[in-house]
Amino acid sequence: MEILQAALLGIIQGLTEFLPVSSSGHLELAKFFLGDTSAAEESLLMTIVLHAATALSTIVIFRKDILEIFRGLFAFENNEAARFSGKIILSMIPAALVGLLFEDAIEQLFAQQVPLVAGMLVITGLLLFLADRAKTTGREVSWSHALIIGIAQAIAIIPGISRSGATISTSVLLGIDREKAARFSFLMVVPLILGKIAKDVLDGDFAETPNLVPLLIGFTAAFITGLFACQWMIKLVKNSQLSYFAIYCFIIATIAILAWAL
Structure with missing residues (x-):
């Protein structure tokens, strides 16, 4: 993978991990348009490194909240933390x-599954439209809410x-x-x-020595x-x-499927 490609993928990851437009979907589309011919394992390694970079960004931004979480883990009383x-x-x-159960699948x-990504981007756009029109009651996150949100996160493993x-x-x-x-x-x-x-x-999934320079460039750009x-x-x-992001998802999905079809 070229250094310029790695930097571009890092920027895409850094922006789209937090913006509601699917970072994994954008990475797969970017690889398709850039003509990336990396093996699935190498491509997945870059994806993991870029996600690690944005995880570090999250830790920096929410360092006080994360400290509270660790305090809560070791608390011996039923407090808010x-x-x-x-x-x-x-x-x-x-x-x-x-x-864990479906790692290979x-x-x-x-692996640049463009039609899948395009379809999932449309679903993402519909979700965003619904959320923008929902009434906020100001509720806290309950235990049942946490489980439902967790299920949504599991579904979001699908790129797009x-x-x-x-x-x-x-x-x-x-x-x-x-x-909240x-x-x-x-x-x-x-x-x-x-x-x-x-x-x-x-x-040891990545036992073979990877090219570290593109990984480092991508990591820095994403962070x-x-x-x-x-x-x-x-x-x-x-x-x-x-x-606005819902509309963006629809546009990107349309462009992606047209480019793939042609």
């Missing part, structure tokens, strides 16, 4: 189970379904306060990404752009401006 930590853990279970989805779009839209449709929905959405993915990276290292995109997305959710 402990309950929030428990809800984060509960929300991780569906995606973790899907990732999921890997094949990250925006993880942030699916989880935030689901939260808003449940009546959860928009800012965005905060919960971004925090719940960090342990999953870090866990996936640790599993791949322990399993820097992710810092800006994360803060921007929180403001957009609060101001109910998700419909």
Whole structure:
């Protein structure tokens, strides 16, 4: 993979991980348009590295919240921090189970499946339209909410379904306060990404020595752009401006399927 391609993929990941337009879907479309011929394993490795970069962006932005989560994990009383930590853990279970049970099938989805990505982008757009028109009741994230949001995150493993779009839209449709929905959405993915990276290292899935330069370039680009995109997305959710991204998803899906067909 060329350095310029890696930088471009990093920028795309940094922006689209937090914006509700599917980072995995955009990465697969970018690889298609750039003519990336990497093997599925190498392509997936780049995807994992880029997600690690945006996970680090999340940790930097939400460092105080993450510290509270760790305090909650080791709390010996039923306080707010402990309950929030428990809800984060509960929300991780569906995606973790899907990732473990269907790992090989999921890997094949990250092989420039353009029609699949286009179709899932349309679904993402519809979700965003619904969320923008939902009434907010200002609810907190409950235990049942955490499980439902976790199921939405598991479905968003499919490239083209925006993880942030699916989880935030689901939260808003449940009546959860928009800012709290965005905060919960971004925090719940960090342990999953870090866990996936640790599993791949322990399993030796990438035993062959990869080209580290493109990975480093991609990681840096994704991290820097992710810092800006994360803060921007929180403001957009609060101001109910998700419909613009729904329209964007429809446009990109149309362009992608036309390019693939031709």
